[in-house]
Amino acid sequence: MKTNKNTTPVNKALLQELLAVAESPCLSLYMPTHRTHPENLQNPVRFKNLMKELETSLLRKYSKDEIEKHLQPLLEITGGDGFWNYTSEGLAIFSSPGYSKAVDLATSPKEMAIVADTFHTKPIQYYLQSTGRFHVLAINRHDIQLFEGNRHSLVELELHALVPATMTDALGEEKTDKHSTVASYGGTGASMHHGHGGKKEEVDIDSERYFRAVAESVAEHYSKPTGIPLLLAALPEYHHLFHQVNKNPLLLEDGIKINPTAVSIDKMAAMAWEIMEPEFLKKQEELVSRYNQSKANGLGSEDIKEVAVALVEGRVDTLLIEADRIIASRITNLVTGNVQNKDINNPRVDDLLDDMSELALRMGGQVTVLNPDQMPSESGVAAILRY
Numbered sequence: 393m394k395t396n397k398n399t400t401p402v403n404k405a406l407l408q409e410l411l412a413v414a415e416s417p418c419l420s421l422y423m424p425t426h427r428t429h430p431e432n433l434q435n436p437v438r439f440k441n442l443m444k445e446l447e448t449s450l451l452r453k454y455s456k457d458e459i460e461k462h463l464q465p466l467l468e469i470t471g472g473d474g475f476w477n478y479t480s481e482g483l484a485i486f487s488s489p490g491y492s493k494a495v496d497l498a499t500s501p502k503e504m505a506i507v508a509d510t511f512h513t514k515p516i517q518y519y520l521q522s523t524g525r526f527h528v529l530a531i532n533r534h535d536i537q538l539f540e541g542n543r544h545s546l547v548e549l550e551l552h553a554l555v556p557a558t559m560t561d562a563l564g565e566e567k568t569d570k571h572s573t574v575a576s577y578g579g580t581g582a583s584m585h586h587g588h589g590g591k592k593e594e595v596d597i598d599s600e601r602y603f604r605a606v607a608e609s610v611a612e613h614y615s616k617p618t619g620i621p622l623l624l625a626a627l628p629e630y631h632h633l634f635h636q637v638n639k640n641p642l643l644l645e646d647g648i649k650i651n652p653t654a655v656s657i658d659k660m661a662a663m664a665w666e667i668m669e670p671e672f673l674k675k676q677e678e679l680v681s682r683y684n685q686s687k688a689n690g691l692g693s694e695d696i697k698e699v700a701v702a703l704v705e706g707r708v709d710t711l712l713i714e715a716d717r718i719i720a721s722r723i724t725n726l727v728t729g730n731v732q733n734k735d736i737n738n739p740r741v742d743d744l745l746d747d748m749s750e751l752a753l754r755m756g757g758q759v760t761v762l763n764p765d766q767m768p769s770e771s772g773v774a775a776i777l778r779y
Contacts, residue, residue: 694769
């Protein structure tokens with residue numbers, strides 16, 4: 393799958409980068425996108441409509457000349473040749489004075505255009521949560537494909553330049569000599585070469601070297617940066633060998649035991665989610681149970697004012713916030729945690745839940761974004777307190 397050279401993927405480093413931007417106004421635009429023609433003709437139309445929303449919000453504080461200056465980076469990013477021809481399931485664009493970045497999303501976000509003092513990062517945080525995302529490595533003896541999935545979709549990724557796409561990429565021309573095997577004898581450590589290497593033994597040695605190279609590079613360039621689980625999709629006989637050479641702790645023991653080229657991507661997505669769903673539900677239930685226990689012990693709160701004060705004081709260990717819910721308020725006093733209701737179109741106001749999540753992260757807390765039916769509170773927020 394071709395990717396857009398003008399966009400960047402989502403990872404933890406991106407989130408930290410967005411949180412570090414302090415110069416306002418911060419423009420955050422999220423939109424679902426279509427990947428194929430003719431549906432992708434809707435992408436630039438949707439973008440223009442969201443740009444109008446940003447402009448309307450900016451008009452409340454800035455002059456027309458200033459607004460044009462603030463919107464220009466978004467137009468430059470999307471104005472590149474063929475930009476809208478290489479989109480994934482969604483797009484996010486962030487811009488503030490001296491900073492602009494377009495982000496490719498493998499899931500479809502809720503349409504949103506917000507101007508505030510900081511970027512709106514809650515959808516990025518939700519996207520990054522390991523509970524809902526996973527990688528699928530489809531491998532045979534010739535080549536590999538890597539996918540990112542969630543409960544809704546599975547999208548093929550363009551491989552990192554240092555990840556070998558084929559056995560030739562991994563081993564070059566240094567495949568095992570068809571007529572030579574090596575053995576050690578006695579305690580001398582001396583090796584002797586014999587000319588009786590069988591074809592099966594050569595294949596097994598090359599497969600082992602190939603699988604090891606793939607396992608190491610996928611771990612380094614995908615698993616470590618994202619922290620999300622990895623599923624192996626391969627013929628049953630390849631699973632044992634791959635697990636033997638693998639050192640990636642995020643590779644799940646259970647996998648998809650099929651020839652990945654023999655099934656559709658939709659079928660593979662369904663098989664992957666069948667494995668991942670129990671793990672997903674288990675983590676969600678454990679987290680909600682932990683909150684309920686903490687609340688019973690006096691160390692949990694869903695009161696917005698109490699949580700705001702606890703965040704300012706650095707007492708929040710884990711913050712649960714509701715996905716897609718917007719509370720047009722802001723913390724107006726970083727000492728008392730005072731919260732005031734505001735207009736979301738005000739260019740200084742972001743979603744209160746988004747502001748709370750960013751403050752929690754800055755204070756060393758953990759943040760989890762849950763769907764409404766998973767939230768253990770009605771307020772849109774639930775906090776597990778350190779003390």
